[in-house]
Structures are given as C-alpha cells and as structure tokens.
Amino acid sequence: MKERTLVNIIKYSPSIFILFLTIVISILVYKEHKSNIEAEKNLIITTQIEDEKDEIQLWIDSIAQSMIMMKENTENDLKNDLRNQVHNAYEIAYRIFNKYKNKKTKEEITDIIKASLRSIRNNEGRGYFFIYEMDGTNILNSDFPEIEGKSLWNYKDLKGVLLLQEMNKILSQKSETFYDWYWHKSTDKKKEYKKVGFFKKFEPYDWFIGTGEYIDDFEDSIKNKILNYVRKIRYKDDRYIFITNDKGKVLSHKYEKLIGLDITKSIEGFKQHYENKEMFANGKFIEYAFKEENVNKKISYARWIKEWNWVIGTGFNFDKINDKIIERQNHLEIKYNEYLKETIILSSILILILLIVSHIISRYVEKSFYKYKSSLEEKHKTLVKAQRTAxxxxxxxxxxxxxxxxxxxxxxxxxxxxxxxxxxxxxxxxxxxxxxxxxxxxxxxxxxxxxxxxxxxxxxxxxxxxxxxxxxxxxxxxxxxxxxxxxxxDITKRKLLEDEKDQKEALLFQQSKLASMGEMLGNIAHQWRQPLSLITSTATGTQVQNELGILDSKTINKNLQNITETAKYLSQTIEDFRSFFKPKDDEFSEFSVKDIISRTLNLINVQFKSKNIIIIEDIEDIRILSLENELVQALINILNNARDALSERVDVNQKLILIKTYVEKEKLIIEVQDNGGGIPKNILNRVFEPYFTTKHQTHGTGIGLYMTQQIVDKLLKGSIRVKNKDFVFKTKSYHGANFKIILPFK
Incomplete structure (x- = not known):
C-alpha cells in the first residue's frame, strides 16, 4: 500500500507542481513586468542625463587639457620663434658683412646693417631687433632709437641686474643664449615689464644681436586667438562654449551682448560658485535657468583653468533631452509588451511540453522504481554474502x-x-x-x-x-x-601471519648476528696472533736472561710493562666483541657517531687490512639518540658488502672505502662509498630483498643488506638508499656503490 502511494506521488506530483508553479510564476512575471517598466523609465531619465553630463564633461576636460598644454608650451614656442628671428637677422648682417668687408668701412657696413634690420618687425609688430657692442654701447634699437650710440654698461633693470655686464659675461663663454630681463614698453616708458629674449654674438665686429618679447603681450595674443577660436565652436544641438575670468567676467560667449558682463549678476545661481573658484578646480555641474534661451532648466559643466585663470564651460537644455527621454520610454514600453506576449506564448508551449515530458518521465520513474527496488534487494543479498566471505x-x-x-x-x-x-x-x-x-x-x-x-x-x-x-x-x-x-x-588469520613474519625476521636477524660472530671470531684470531707472540717472546727472553744471570731490574720492569700493555690490548678486543654481542634492551640512548664508527672499524679492521683495503674517514663528531648495537650491525653489513665487492676486483690497484658523516635538513647522513665498480643496473633495485645474492652460496647468505634495511627502517626509524656514483679521490676518478643511511637525531 505504501509503495503504491509513493508511486502515485511520483507519477502525478510533477504535473500538479508544474501547473501550480505556472500560475504563481505568471502572476509574479506580470507584477515584475509592470515594476520593471517603471524602473526602466526612471533609469532612462537618469542615464540620459548622465550620458549628456559625461559628454559635456569629456569635451570640456579635453579642451581644458589642450589649453593647459598650450600654456605650458607658450614660453617654449616663443623662445623658438625668437631664436629663429635672431638667426635670420644674424644671416642678414653676416651676408652684408661678407659682401662689403673689402669694399666699405666698418661704419658704412654698420649703417647698412642697421638700415636692413630697423624696419623688420615680428610678433604682430611688437618685436624688434637691437644690437650692442660687447662693452655695452647700443648700435641699434628700433623701438628706442634715442639710446643708439649710448653706453648702457651700468644700466640696471627692475631686479637690479646689470644687463649689459651680465650679457658680456655670458657671451664671452658661449656664442648665443636665452635671457629674461625687465624693460620699458614704447607705450609705457615709466614701468618695466618682463621680457624673454635671445642673443647671438656677431664675431666680426664683437657685437651681439638680439630681440625679445614681453611675456604678458605674448600671452594676451595667445588668449585672444583662443577666445576667437572658441567663440566659433558649435556642436550637437548648436551647443557652444563660454569662458569667463575667475571673477565671472564673460570673455567668450555665443551671445556677444553678454561678453564683458558679470555672469554672476546676469545669470541667477552662478554667484555662489564664483565666490570659491577652487570649487571649479576639478570641474563642477551647475543647474540654472537661462532667460536668453527661454530655458527653465539648463545643466552646465564648468572647470577652472588655473594656468589661464579662466573658467571654461558648456551645457545642455533639459527640455531638449526630455523629448529623447519620452521617445526612449515609449519604445521601451512597446518592447516590453511584445516581450510579455512572447513570454506568455512560449510559456504556454513550454508548460504543455513539460506536462507531456512529466507524464513520460513519471511512467519511466515508476518502472525504474520497481527495477531499482529489485536491484537493491539483489545488491543487499550480494553485500551480505560478500561480508560473510570477507x-x-x-x-x-x-x-x-x-x-x-x-x-x-x-x-x-x-x-x-x-x-x-x-x-x-x-x-x-x-x-x-x-x-x-x-x-x-x-x-x-x-x-x-x-x-x-x-x-x-x-x-x-x-x-x-x-x-x-x-x-x-x-x-x-x-x-x-x-x-x-x-x-x-575478523583479522585473526592476518594477525597470525604477521606474528609468523615477525618470528621469521627475528630468526633472520639472529642468523645475521651469528654470521657476524663467525667473522668476528676470525678477526679476533688475527688480532691476537701478534700480541700473543709478543708476550711469548718477552717471557722466553726474560727466562733466558735470568738463567744466564744477566737479568737486571730495569729489564724486568720493561718486559713486564710490555706484557701488561699487550694484555690490555687483548682485553679491549674482548670487551669490544662482548659489547657488540651483549643483549641490550630496546631503549634509545645518546652516543657519539664518531665513537660508534670507531668501534665498528675496530671489530672488522683486520680483515680489511689483510685484503689491502684502505678506509678513509671524514667523520663529524655528531651526537644522536638511537640504538648503538643496531647501528654497528648495519654499518658492519654495509662495510662487509663493500669488502666482498672489492675482493673480487683484481683490476683495481688501490681499493678504497670512504666513510663520511654530515647533517642535512636536520637529519644525520652516513655515507659509505667504495670503488668496487658499482652494482649492475638490472639488480640495483633488488639488493635489499631477503636471500638475494650474487655471491656463491659458500660466501653469502643474501640476508645482510635485507637485515640492514630492516634495522634502519624499523628499529632506527630512518631510511637507507643505494646508488652507483662517480667520485674523485686525490685527483683520480673512481666508480662504485654508494650507501646512504639517513637517521633522525631523536
């Protein structure tokens, strides 16, 4: 019964849900449609105004930037003009000099040059040429002829500068120069004005020729050109640009009758903005009524150009853009209504399709449900069976x-x-x-x-x-x-296998220990042979000397000391052997790696010497917390492996084993390197396998390196690696196996 109810819910609920959702969505879409139209209409008003503002701001900012650049380039342009003018005058004077230098006197040539340059005017008639001798005597001054022939050597300008003396000093070091000074105007001889000029030395007569321009005259000329140009500019809806000074006086406007008037008085709403011209520094929008155009609302963008001390601006009539706003709003409403109709049609078609698809899916889901139920029951049976098996x-x-x-x-x-x-x-x-x-x-x-x-x-x-x-x-x-x-x-079987494996590894470790013991006994036999012979010889010699009556107390003491020293050596050998094989607990202890390597070499040194193998030590005195005997066992196995490899090499003159210790990345590294030719590549990755050996069965069991890896990994908590490596010793190159033991300090 429950299954049938669930199937009916799956079967019919999608169709019911789709119908309900369609009704809800339709209501919401209609409401949203009405709301969106109103929002879009308001947005059109805002965006249209903002677009217009952005447009006039961009235009004014662009023109303002051009004016600022023009101001910055004014003096440079003026200087270039002045230099070109002086160069032309110089060329005229020099040609006259070249033409008459062998025909006329200096005075006659001077008069010709003065006559040629006196009538030349530049910069809309304001510019003229002057010539001075280097001692300050004026030769020519077209605007002030009364000073010609007079010395102005001691003349000072408004700033107290001795102009002619200063010019003499400058032109004695270079042939031409720019210079700023103060000078009277021909229209105002009471006041001095700043001039910028260019002077060039005329070498034939030790003169200098120059000209200049009053800065304020030049700037006024540029300003007038700009104002005349701006006054003619028109764009989009017959818009224009207006310019005032910082006080509000109109300098340029479409309506010429406003030029010269105070804009703060003639247009309502402007006065408050001009009271603080800094408000225009970064540009400002102003709304106002403009009677000249019968406009109730006009929006202008104005910006103060500090360099010219002007306010420049333009604007648009709100009434003109209102028609565009209404047109866009009407277009939007038509577009939205068409969209709503299309949405209703498409939604109806989609609902019908969804109902059909929903019915098909419901039938499919019903069949899938029963199929899935059957599959689950089958999987449950399989899972139970798998759980029982595992x-x-x-x-x-x-x-x-x-x-x-x-x-x-x-x-x-x-x-x-x-x-x-x-x-x-x-x-x-x-x-x-x-x-x-x-x-x-x-x-x-x-x-x-x-x-x-x-x-x-x-x-x-x-x-x-x-x-x-x-x-x-x-x-x-x-x-x-x-x-x-x-x-x-249930992991009982696995635990039994692990216990069995541990027992086997313990047996392998014991076998490795016994193998080492056999080698140690051989070492002791070698190490004791010479000391025992020394003791026997000393005792026999002492006895013979005593029988002959030639034994004195000094000889007795010396012989007894030799026997004592030799006995101590034998005792230390036994102690090293006993210490290595003495069972210890598994607790870690702190010890010196240098001492451990020394102990290891004492245990096996005899066999290496007998085979002419040289051991080179590069050992740092490093202390670690680890297991002493286990580390000795690992080192013995590696060294014995190197010894066997070198014993097979009859072609090697000098058999070497290098032992090196150092610290790397907060780990102790012990490297054992031989020159035995290395391990064949095809077996390099198998050397740590148990019972794997390349030696004859009488010479190797194949458990030495395996036990070494087990000791380092499991007991010493470190790792061991092996590779073939080339190395240089005493300028000679060698190749062999390199074992690296990596141990933690704790």
Whole structure:
C-alpha cells in the first residue's frame, strides 16, 4: 500500500507542481513586468542625463587639457620663434658683412646693417631687433632709437641686474643664449615689464644681436586667438562654449551682448560658485535657468583653468533631452509588451511540453522504481554474502542512548547465536579482552568529542567456543554528529601471519648476528696472533736472561710493562666483541657517531687490512639518540658488502672505502662509498630483498643488506638508499656503490 502511494506521488506530483508553479510564476512575471517598466523609465531619465553630463564633461576636460598644454608650451614656442628671428637677422648682417668687408668701412657696413634690420618687425609688430657692442654701447634699437650710440654698461633693470655686464659675461663663454630681463614698453616708458629674449654674438665686429618679447603681450595674443577660436565652436544641438575670468567676467560667449558682463549678476545661481573658484578646480555641474534661451532648466559643466585663470564651460537644455527621454520610454514600453506576449506564448508551449515530458518521465520513474527496488534487494543479498566471505560486518551506534545495531555477520564473527540483550558498548565490553577495553573506549570518545575517525584493533573472547579472535573496528561520525557508522572485520588469520613474519625476521636477524660472530671470531684470531707472540717472546727472553744471570731490574720492569700493555690490548678486543654481542634492551640512548664508527672499524679492521683495503674517514663528531648495537650491525653489513665487492676486483690497484658523516635538513647522513665498480643496473633495485645474492652460496647468505634495511627502517626509524656514483679521490676518478643511511637525531 505504501509503495503504491509513493508511486502515485511520483507519477502525478510533477504535473500538479508544474501547473501550480505556472500560475504563481505568471502572476509574479506580470507584477515584475509592470515594476520593471517603471524602473526602466526612471533609469532612462537618469542615464540620459548622465550620458549628456559625461559628454559635456569629456569635451570640456579635453579642451581644458589642450589649453593647459598650450600654456605650458607658450614660453617654449616663443623662445623658438625668437631664436629663429635672431638667426635670420644674424644671416642678414653676416651676408652684408661678407659682401662689403673689402669694399666699405666698418661704419658704412654698420649703417647698412642697421638700415636692413630697423624696419623688420615680428610678433604682430611688437618685436624688434637691437644690437650692442660687447662693452655695452647700443648700435641699434628700433623701438628706442634715442639710446643708439649710448653706453648702457651700468644700466640696471627692475631686479637690479646689470644687463649689459651680465650679457658680456655670458657671451664671452658661449656664442648665443636665452635671457629674461625687465624693460620699458614704447607705450609705457615709466614701468618695466618682463621680457624673454635671445642673443647671438656677431664675431666680426664683437657685437651681439638680439630681440625679445614681453611675456604678458605674448600671452594676451595667445588668449585672444583662443577666445576667437572658441567663440566659433558649435556642436550637437548648436551647443557652444563660454569662458569667463575667475571673477565671472564673460570673455567668450555665443551671445556677444553678454561678453564683458558679470555672469554672476546676469545669470541667477552662478554667484555662489564664483565666490570659491577652487570649487571649479576639478570641474563642477551647475543647474540654472537661462532667460536668453527661454530655458527653465539648463545643466552646465564648468572647470577652472588655473594656468589661464579662466573658467571654461558648456551645457545642455533639459527640455531638449526630455523629448529623447519620452521617445526612449515609449519604445521601451512597446518592447516590453511584445516581450510579455512572447513570454506568455512560449510559456504556454513550454508548460504543455513539460506536462507531456512529466507524464513520460513519471511512467519511466515508476518502472525504474520497481527495477531499482529489485536491484537493491539483489545488491543487499550480494553485500551480505560478500561480508560473510570477507568476515566483515557493519554496525551503527546512537550516541545519545548508547544503543547499537549489529549486522548478522557481526553476530556470526562474535559467535553469538542469539542476542540476550541489546547491542551496546557495555555489552561489547563483556566480550572484549580486558586489556583492550581502554584503547577501544579512548578511540570511541575521540570520535565523539574530536570528530576523528574511529580505528581500533582488539580481541574478543567468543562466548560460543571461548576462542580468542582479533577484530579490526573502524567508524566515522555522521554529519549531524548523532551517530557513528562503522565496520568490523575478523583479522585473526592476518594477525597470525604477521606474528609468523615477525618470528621469521627475528630468526633472520639472529642468523645475521651469528654470521657476524663467525667473522668476528676470525678477526679476533688475527688480532691476537701478534700480541700473543709478543708476550711469548718477552717471557722466553726474560727466562733466558735470568738463567744466564744477566737479568737486571730495569729489564724486568720493561718486559713486564710490555706484557701488561699487550694484555690490555687483548682485553679491549674482548670487551669490544662482548659489547657488540651483549643483549641490550630496546631503549634509545645518546652516543657519539664518531665513537660508534670507531668501534665498528675496530671489530672488522683486520680483515680489511689483510685484503689491502684502505678506509678513509671524514667523520663529524655528531651526537644522536638511537640504538648503538643496531647501528654497528648495519654499518658492519654495509662495510662487509663493500669488502666482498672489492675482493673480487683484481683490476683495481688501490681499493678504497670512504666513510663520511654530515647533517642535512636536520637529519644525520652516513655515507659509505667504495670503488668496487658499482652494482649492475638490472639488480640495483633488488639488493635489499631477503636471500638475494650474487655471491656463491659458500660466501653469502643474501640476508645482510635485507637485515640492514630492516634495522634502519624499523628499529632506527630512518631510511637507507643505494646508488652507483662517480667520485674523485686525490685527483683520480673512481666508480662504485654508494650507501646512504639517513637517521633522525631523536
């Protein structure tokens, strides 16, 4: 019954939902449509005004920038003009000089030059030429002829500068120069005005020729040109540009009758803005009524050009753009209405299609539902079977009431045929080995409190047969933090295999130790042979000397001291051997790496010497916290491997083993490098495999390097690497195997 109801909901609810949603959306779309039209109309008004503002602002800012650049270039342009004018005058004077220098006197040539330059005027008649001798005597001054022939050597301008003396000084160092000074105008001989001029030395007669321009006259000329140009500019809807000074006096305007008037008085609303011209510094929009154009509302953009002390602006009539706004609004409303009609038609078609598709999908979902249900049942059966095969069961724990769900496979693993109480952590505690409960409880609490994954291995004593089994239990907290979902797996067989593997590795380690012991006994035999011979010889010699009656106390003491020293050496050899094979606990201790390598070499040195192998040490005195004997065992295995490799090389004259220690990235590095030719590439990655050896079975077991890796990785908590490496020793190149042990300091 429930399944049929669920199928009907799946079957009919999409169609009902689509119809309901269509009605709601239609109402909302209509309301939104009306709201959008009003919003868009208001936006059109705003955007149209803003567009117009942006346009006039861009135009005025562009013109203002051009005026500023023109101002900046005014003096440079003037200087270039003045220089060109003087150069032309110089050319005229020089041609006259060249033409008459051998025909006329200096005075006659001077008169011709003066006559030629006197009538020349520049800069709209304001500019004229003057000539001075270097001692300050005026030769020519077209605007002030009364000073010709007079010396102005001691003349000072408004700033107190001795102009002619200063010019003499400058032109004695270079042939031409620009210069600023103050001078009278021909129209105003009482006041001095700033001039900028250009002077060029005329070498034939030790003169200088010059001209100049009054700065204010030149700027006024430029301003007038700009005003005349701006007055004629028109653009878009017959718009124009107006210019006033900083006080509001109109300098340029479309309506000429306003030129010269005070704009703050003739146009209402302007006065407050001119009271603080700094307000125009970055540009400002102004709204006002303009009677000259019968405009109730006009918006202008004005900007103060500090360099010219002008206010420049333009504007637009609000009435003119209002027609554009109404036109755009009408167009928008037509467009929206057409859009609404299209939307209704398309929506109706889409709803019909959705209803048809919904019906088809509903039928498909109905069939899929029954098919999926059947598939789930089949997968559940498969999962249960797979769990039983892998001995994996699933569980769930309700954290709040501490009630648990255990699958059938869990009950089978635990050996429970019938549950007599509800599954819970308390019930599990009764089945668990007492030594494991604390670990399990800690892991479970960490999952609840710290939201970490639950992972714990524990033992269960099965109530059915009292057998002890090993369980691997894992779990994760649910998203709502209310439940824990997990699995358990019977890993008893795996644990037994791991124990068996550990026993085998212990046996291999013991075999490696026994192999080392055999080699050590050989070493001791070699090391004792010479000391024992020395003791025997000393004792025999002492006895013979005593029988001959030639033994004195000095000889006795000397012989006894030799015997004592030799006995101490034998004792130390035994102590090193005993220390290496003495069983110790697995606790780490701090020791010197240099001492450990020294101990290692003392144990094996005899065999290396007998095979003419030279050991070179580059050892830093570094202290670490580790296991002493295990590190010695690892080093002996690596050194013995190098010894065997070198013993097979009859073609090597000098057999070398280099031992080096250093610190790298806060790790201790021990490198053992030989020149035995290296390990073949095809077996380089197999040297740490157990029972793998390239030697004859009488010379190697194949467990030395394997045990070395196990010692370094598992006991010393480090790592070991091997590669073939080229190296140089005493300017000679060698090739061999390089073993690198990497150990932590703690």
């Amino acid at each position: 001995s994996i069961g699933d569980w769930k724990l309700d954290i709040k009431n501490q009630e648990a769900y255990w699958s059938d496979e869990i009950l089978n693993i635990l050996g429970i045929d019938e549950l007599k109480e509800k599954p819970s952590p308390a019930f599990l505690k009764k089945l668990m080995h007492p030594d494991d409960w604390e670990t399990f409880e800690t892991s479970l609490n960490n999952t609840i409190n710290k939201k970490s994954d639950h992972a714990c291995v524990y033992r269960i004593i099965r109530p059915k047969d009292k057998n002890t089994i090993w369980i691997d239990c894992r779990g994760q907290l649910s998203e709502d933090n209310q439940k824990i979902y997990g699995t358990v797996q």
